[in-house]
Amino acid sequence: MKVTIDKNSGYCFGVEFAIQMAEDEMPQDGILYCLGDIVHNDMEVKRLYDKGLRVITREELQNLRDCKVLIRAHGEPPETYQIALENNLELIDASCPVVLKLQNRVKHAYDKMQEVEGQIVIYGQKGHAEVIGLTGQTYGEALVVTTPEDLEGVDFSRPVTLFSQTTKSTKGFYHIKELIEQRMQEARGGAALTVLDFNANDSICRQVSNREPQLTRFSQQHDVILFVSGRKSSNGKALYAVCKQFNENSYFIENESEIDPAWLEKAESVGICGATSTPMWLMERVAGYIESICQQQEV
Known part of the structure; x- marks a missing residue:
């Protein structure tokens, strides 16, 4: 059996x-x-x-004083920085540059929308850390849509500026974009829309969106796909769906303990891949486990 780790999987920048x-x-x-x-x-x-990293909640942050706090890649809303000032906290800001740029774009667009009574709509996962940071740029006024049903909260008679969470599906974003365009045109009696009426911004990280076509090819090159990811990963769910679409023998696992040897019985090649939040060392461990199973079967 040949075991291959997808070289394009693993952490994003x-x-x-x-x-x-x-x-x-x-x-x-x-x-x-x-x-x-x-x-x-x-x-x-x-x-x-x-190694000493302790995860805290936003509620716990308010009670911390005089210490260091790391801000992860997802970014944070302005209120977090205000709390840090008030509590004498030293922030180690590891916000992803792509996310920081998007936060600035959302803030600028929100200011412009205020002038024309418009709306900011964000295609993303409600409650996701990155989305909390993005809506924070609009004082919580941005509308977050995850499914077409969520569009019921949009006033299609008013201008709309659309953004996307950086790790969402490109296909999903353009589907939401098309639905908004249709509904806005209907609200205007079929009149064509201008950029002042509707401005859609594909703000998906290309390092993430490029993985969809890469995984499409990778999943078709192997008999079995083991997709390694944490179950809380929004990106992981989206990328696993790509694998499953093109290879029905795709399985979502968090680690090697979840592997059912029956999945591998007739496989000549196994592909291992993962989300942008999946460490390479974990995929290598899964590969090592599969190779050990093969060796036991040969004995």
Whole structure:
């Protein structure tokens, strides 16, 4: 059996940068606080916990004083920085540059929409850390849509500026864009829309969106696909769906303990891939486990 790890899988730049910052800042004999899970992967969170990284909630942040707190790649709303000033907290800001740029774009668009009584709509996962940071740029007024049904909250008679969470599906974004265009045209009696009426911004990270076509090819090159990801990862769910679409023998696992040997019985090749929040060391461990199963079967 041939076992192959997808060379394009693993951490995106933003996650890799945040983890490196955490490891650089963690003291020899002490702890470093992190606002939320540094990455949506329990195995990596546990590894960093053992090194001294302690995850805290926003509620716990308000009670901290005079210490260091890491901001993860997802970014944070303005209120977090205000709390840090008031509580004399030193922020280690590992916000992804792509996310920071998007936050600035959302803030600028919100200011412009205020002038014309328009709306900011964000295609994303409600409650996701990045989305909380984005809506924070609009004082919580942005509308978050995850499914077409969520569009019921949009007033199609008013101008709309649309953005996307950086890790969402490109296909999903353009589907939402098309639905908004249709509904806005209907609200205007079929009149053509101008950029002042509707401005759609594809703000999906290309390092993420490029993985969809890459995984489409990879999943078709192997008999069985093992997709390694934390179950809290929004990106992981989207990319696994791509694998499953093109290879029905695709299985979502968090680690090697979830592998059913029956999946591999007739396979000549197994492909291992993962989300932008999946560490390479974990995929290598899964590969090693599969190879050990093969060796036992040969004995």
